[in-house]
Amino acid sequence: MKKYDYLIIGAGSAGCNIAYYLKQCGKKVAIVDKEGIAKGASGAAGAFLSPLPGKKNPYNTLVNSALAFSLDFYEKLIPQAIQKKGVLRVANDNFDKEKLQTNSDASFYDNKKLKNISLNFKYDIDGFFYENAAVLTPKEVCEKLLNGCDFYIKDVQELIFKNGFYIIDDLISTNIILTQGTIKPLVPMPYIDISPIYGVKIDVKTTTKVPFNIHKSISISTNKNDGTVAIGATKQRHDMQNMQCLTTCDKCAFYVNSDEMQIKELLTSANELIELENLEVVNIYKGARATIKSYFPTIGRVVNFDESLKKYPSIKNGTKIPPNLLEYFPNLYIINALGSRGFVLAPYLAKMLGEHILNAAPIPQEISTQKLFYKAARKS
Ligand SMILES: Cc1cc2nc3c(=O)[nH]c(=O)nc-3n(C[C@H](O)[C@H](O)[C@H](O)COP(=O)(O)OP(=O)(O)OC[C@H]3O[C@@H](n4cnc5c(N)ncnc54)[C@H](O)[C@@H]3O)c2cc1C
Structure with a gap:
């Protein structure tokens, strides 16, 4: 078993940039992709x-x-x-x-x-x-960002969280970051409509x-x-x-x-x-x-939609529950919906998310996962 601090799923512009940021901060990082580096939108981008x-x-x-x-x-x-x-x-x-x-x-x-x-x-x-x-040249950039980072070809089908760790085949990680682009997310996120x-x-x-x-x-x-x-x-x-x-x-x-x-x-x-x-x-x-419809990207912790609504059903009627009281999937983060500006946004967002994870820096509301959660919860 290989053990990491952060395992990133999806080796496009978003995944490679957050991998780079965390690695620069001294974290042990691995990244997996079912197809290879920059094989999704990132490889196709005019960049x-x-x-x-x-x-x-x-x-x-x-x-x-x-x-x-x-x-x-x-x-x-x-x-x-x-x-x-x-x-x-x-x-x-x-x-x-x-x-x-x-x-x-x-x-x-x-x-x-x-x-x-x-x-x-x-x-x-x-x-x-x-x-x-x-x-x-997008592939060259993504490969450079992953220099010195462990990369595995893997099609991840599910996230198993046991005793404080995520286990994906022979890889173990404390944290997971989902950078899956258009692919169906590994946990339900009905509030992120991509x-x-x-x-x-x-x-x-x-x-x-x-x-x-x-x-x-x-x-x-x-x-x-x-x-x-x-x-x-x-x-x-x-x-x-x-x-x-x-x-x-x-x-x-x-x-x-x-x-x-x-x-x-x-x-x-x-x-x-x-x-x-x-x-x-x-x-x-x-x-x-x-x-997503608003064009904004989304970054941050992944809110557990069902559990949050179960705990606070009155969110549906507009009751304001602060973000820190919502239910979250443990140690699970996302960067997605980069739209037509994936290479412009990714380094900037990776830094923001990295600072949020490592130093609890706030994420601007308009790009936070919570904003999308509240909006969808009120509609539900
Ligand atoms: C034709 C085209 C032109 C573009 N032009 C520009 C441009 O000029 N400038 C610009 O800034 N942006 C441009 N973009 C947008 C930019 O490409 C995207 O915003 C950006 O690449 C998105 O990066 P990403 O990492 O979020 O997604 P992706 O690059 O799609 O990466 C997601 C990766 O996750 C992997 N994955 C998903 N689920 C799993 C799983 N369960 N297990 C393993 N792997 C998984 C996929 O295989 C994929 O490789 C363009 C996009 C396209 C399609």
Whole structure:
């Protein structure tokens, strides 16, 4: 039996970041994943890091604070895996010119001004240019975060808690952190209603030099270290009541026989922005990101919904019971629902959760598990 302080289930951006944080704090950490490192949404991610403009609100404030932290974090951790060359955002229906300018330090770049950034830029587009933006190679980042951490391939089916320890086959741990993305959680959490949103990314070889990242309804990256360009989009909501469709599900139309059509769609949209010459598609990745309705991620201790309601049935009628009196699964934590900003948010949230676990630092209410619990309990 191997014994750990923390065992993390799910080796995506969330799991790898919390593993890194706890390891840096001197804890004995292991991480397991049924498929490998960065094989879920994290492997499929375009992994763009960019500001979220628009009228200031709690969500874009969270994202923009996380961005400042994470850019610095990745640059120190693994400078070779991050290309910080800014992003040109071209207006679309969701982000018109006014919104792109609001609450941001972006400036408008017409075609002539874009040529000042890159003399070779010959494409007829314009938009707002944000300097504080980058693209990552997600797998390389996740692997780096797990340096020196024990990693096991395991499909965990249940959590067994006995005499103060969780036991998963031959691994024993005092604490568990669930970072499962869209996969059905290992304990019931009816208050965290996650929908998977599916997306595709392709890596292409091209002789075109793309001087910065470009976002419209799709995202095109600058050339990465190996010269390839990533093109990605996430927009396909899955019509399923329950999340039974796993990322490698061979019955799902999204994953079967649809590559050609999806590549074509991405390339058509990319071509409307910039012509990528001598193009060859070298990889296609598909994945589902976990999102909840409010768009906020959620972190913290895992509330035991049934036991909390059994103890305080009047919560349903709005009686305020302080979070510390709720019932929790022992030593069980979660980071999930990172939405479309998983690589922006994960380092920042991992630090927050780590400080909460180790030093009892408070978690902001809007991202706490308790907030979702109270809301669902009142509805139940
Ligand atoms: C196409 C696409 C493009 C994206 N682009 C961007 C972007 O540009 N910028 C950005 O910041 N974010 C982007 N995202 C979002 C980002 O990828 C996600 O928010 C982030 O990767 C979520 O990380 P995670 O660790 O929560 O989940 P995941 O990466 O899905 O990891 C969860 C892991 O848990 C494992 N697991 C679950 N249950 C078990 C179990 N019982 N036993 C063992 N293993 C288990 C799964 O195998 C999986 O590997 C994109 C997402 C997609 C799909």
